[in-house]
Amino acid sequence: MLVREHVVRMSGDGGCFIGASLSAVDIIVYLYKKFLRIKAPSDPDRDFFLLSKGHDVPALYGLFAELGYIERARLKNHLSPNDSVYWHPNRSIPGVEFHSGSLGHLLPVAVGVALDMKLRDSSARVVVMTGDGELDEGSNWEAMLVASAYKLDNLVVVVDRNEFQANMRTEELIPLEPLADKFTAFGGITRQIDGHDFTALDQAFAAIPYATGKPSVVIANTLRGKGLPSIEARADRWFCNFSDSEIEQLLQELHGRAGTKLTSDTLVVR
C-alpha cells in the first residue's frame, strides 16, 4: 500500500504510466520481499531482477524507497532534469541492474546474465518481468529459443498479464492467447496465476525452477490500474497526469474511502 501511494503521488506534475505500475506492483513487491536473494544491490552473488516493461518505474522506485535503496525524497524529483528519476529505469538509480524502455530488450539481456551465472557455477537466478503487449516483439521469442537451447533453468520470466497494451486490449489488437501454450512450445515450463494474490505468488515462486534444464515462466494475471476502481482496466487510463486534487482523491480511493471524480483529460497520445 505504501508503494501504491508512491505510484499515485508520481502520477501528477508530468504524469506517469500509472496503470502498468499498479498491475505490476504486487509482483515486484513480492519478488523483492520474498523471492530475490539480494543482500545488497552491490552483492556480487545476488539474484538479478530486470524490469523489461520499463513503464513501471513508479512501482519499482516506490519499492526501492521503502527498501532504503534510494531516499524517499528522491521520488519527488520525478521528471526533474536534476535527478535521474524519469519514465524509464536507468542504472544511476541504486538497485536498477539495467536500463529499459525499448520493449523486447531485457529478456535477451536476461539470457546473457543467466549464461554468465551458469559459467560461474553460481546458484543465483535472474528474473525478468515483461509486459504482455511487449510480447509482440520477436526478440522475446528469439530469447526463449536460446534460453531453451542453453537449458537456462536459472532464468525466470514473469509476464504482467494485465491484458492491455497502450491503446486497447491485447486480444483486440494482436491476440496473444493461448499465451501459456506459446511459452511451453518455446521450451519454457509455464504456470499461470493471480498476480495480485500473495499466496498464489508464493506457491508459484517456491516451486521454481519448475524443471531442470528449462526456463520457468510465470504468467501473472493482473488488472491494469489495480487498487483504483476509477482507472482499473480502462483503455483510456494508460498514461495519466492528474491534478493535485485528483491525486488527493485517488489516495483516499486507494484506501477504499471514496471514489474519485476524474476530470483531467488523461488519454495522452504517445
Add this chain to the structure above:
Amino acid sequence: MSMNYEDTLIELALADDRIVVMTAENRAPVRSAHARLGPRFIDTGITEQCMIGAAAGLALRGRVVVAHALATFLTLRAYEFIRTDLGIGNLPVKLMGFVSGFLSDGNGPTHQAIEDVAVMRCIPHMKVFCPADHQQLVAALPQIINDPGPCYIRYSNRDAVVEHSRDFQIGLAEVLSYGKDVTILVYGMLFKEACEARKLLEAVGISVYFVNLHTLQPVDAAAVASAVSATRLTITIEDHLLIGGLHSIVAEVCLARRLSPHVVPLALNGRWFTPGRLREVLEHEGFTGPQIAQRITNALQEV
C-alpha cells in the same frame, strides 16, 4: 609467421577468462572456438538481436564479449540493440562484422554492409575500427579487447601487402608516405588496391601522401587535417556509401577547422554495387589498383 585472427582470439581468451566469444551462427572466423573455449563460446543461432542483448547481459556481469555475425545483419538487424544496450550501457562488447563492403562479393545487395561505418560511428561510446588486412586486425585485437567500451570492427581476412608500423595504436592514423602532389585517405580492404595505385602513381613521378585511416571513430583529426593540407588534391577511397563514411568524416574534420581542401571521393554513390567474384566486382566498380590510379590521374588534371 604471425598468428591468425582465430588463434589470436582464442589465445587471448584462454589467458583472460573475462572473454566470451559469441556468434549468431557465423562460425567461419571462429571455427575451432567451440572445441577450445567450451562454454565460453556461445552460438545463439540466427538471432542477431538476442545475441546482442545477451552480450549486454554477459558484459553487465563483467565479461568482455567478442560477437561475430555478417556485418549487415549485425549492424542493421540488431542496430537498436547495439545502440540501446551497448551504446547507452557503454558495455565492452566487440562487434566483429564479417564480409563487410566489397567482401560480400557475390551475395548481392541484401548482404552488402556499405552503410555500417555511417550507422555505427554515430552511436555515443562506439569505436569503429576498419583494419587494412588480417595482419592489422590481429595486431589490434589485444587493444580492442582491453578497451573498456563497445567497438565495431570490419573484419578482414585479406593478406597484408605492407609490413604495418609496429607502434600501432587504435585512433592514430598510419601515415605511410608524406608526398606533395596528392593525398590518399583509405581504410579497410581497399588499402591493398590503394597501395597498388600509389605505386603506379609514384612510377610516373606523382608524389603521394598516403594515410591508412584504420580507426574511423574516434578519427585522428589532426592527421586528417595535416594530410589534406599537404597537397592540392585529396582522394578518399572506401567500399561504403558516399554518405556517412570517410568522405563525410573528412568533411566534418575540415569544417570544424575551417579548411576547404579539394577532395574527390571514390565511394558508392547512392546505390548498391553489382555482385560477383571479388576481382570482377572491383573491376566493374572501378576500384582495382590501376583504375584507382587512373581516376586519381584524371582528377589531378582537373584540379
